[in-house]
Amino acid sequence: MQLHKRDVVDAATTILDEYGISDLTMRRLARELNVTPGALYWHFANKQQLLGAVADRILEPVGEVPGGWRDRIAGLSGTLRDALLSHTDGAELVSASFAAGQSEAMTRIVGHLGAAAADAGVDPAHTDLAARTVVYYVLGFTADEQSRLQWDAAGAELPEGQSALGDDATARFRFGVELLVNGIGVAEHEWVHGTRA
Amino acid sequence: MQLHKRDVVDAATTILDEYGISDLTMRRLARELNVTPGALYWHFANKQQLLGAVADRILEPVGEVPGGWRDRIAGLSGTLRDALLSHTDGAELVSASFAAGQSEAMTRIVGHLGAAAADAGVDPAHTDLAARTVVYYVLGFTADEQSRLQWDAAGAELPEGQSALGDDATARFRFGVELLVNGIGVAEHEWVHGTRA
């Protein structure tokens, strides 16, 4: 039977979840699909493009959220982190695809964050930068968190009894989001109180 | 004559600057040093560790800066960006080494930023997070900037006359730093004005 883009992305996601990004190779993927490596190049121009499609699959559950600009930024950040944590090496893969400009979903998310920044009163020339700053934070924080998480999971299932102390990663994550939201919010305060030089 | 760690890092930095990170392979590096690939493994445990040493070399010029906490964060961010832009794919290489926890220099820089955040009145439990948030931004922004810069340089030396319009990257970079500094500064305001819930 014929190979479709969907099947390829399905199989790629399965390899990612079960074995991680270092095992997600074109040859391994072809083997899993019972085709020759060359077959993949009929459907995708190169590996980067295929990884971009996997990134978009990972980001599918991240949609627009309702509410004021603060809630929208916090909500998007939270669901983005959740989506990344739902797949092995998710943060690393999406980071790479974002940097390579291969994720349409990421472009969409940056757009939503930019709109929220605009509502916050950020100068139109800088809304995209504010949005990307939030994305850099979420990707960086989550990649860190995930690598520690996966290292712990591999090393030992709770070596000593002290693994629940100090690692409320979610609370720490939210603190960082709050910091960013506050920074974005200063633009608003400045218009209201006229503190701008 | 004997091979020393310094020589290896020197040669690696030269390859990086002249051909980019994708040409910085163990085999290529060995060839340039007139040794067998295996020789490198006497001096470095693996490629990640070697790249960490290159990252530390790149970050050598990034030192502590004087002044109040706002100036220290802005100063460190600026000199960090400058250091990354001084080497081909510098941001990408340092990002990877930072994520892999292989750069001592990066740990030092995060320490300085954390100290500045503490001076800003950030809760001691969150100074490291505030510091890392700044680092995520600088690495993300600069990697983006550098990839565009290098793409433009490769494609054509000014295809049309419009290349100086809208790309004052430094001004944009500073805006993002200001956003972060403002977010960190809100902690201070809250103590002063007692706005905290």
Added chain:
DNA sequence: ACCTGAACACCGTTCAAGT
């Protein structure tokens, strides 16, 4: 249109053996 076979030009890492 879609895929195979086979090649091209590489990788990182290990390790017995040499000096």
Added chain:
DNA sequence: ACCTGAACACCGTTCAAGT
């Protein structure tokens, strides 16, 4: 102590040729 030789187990990508 430091390095070579040689192997192991892979990579991504291309492309004539087949169906």
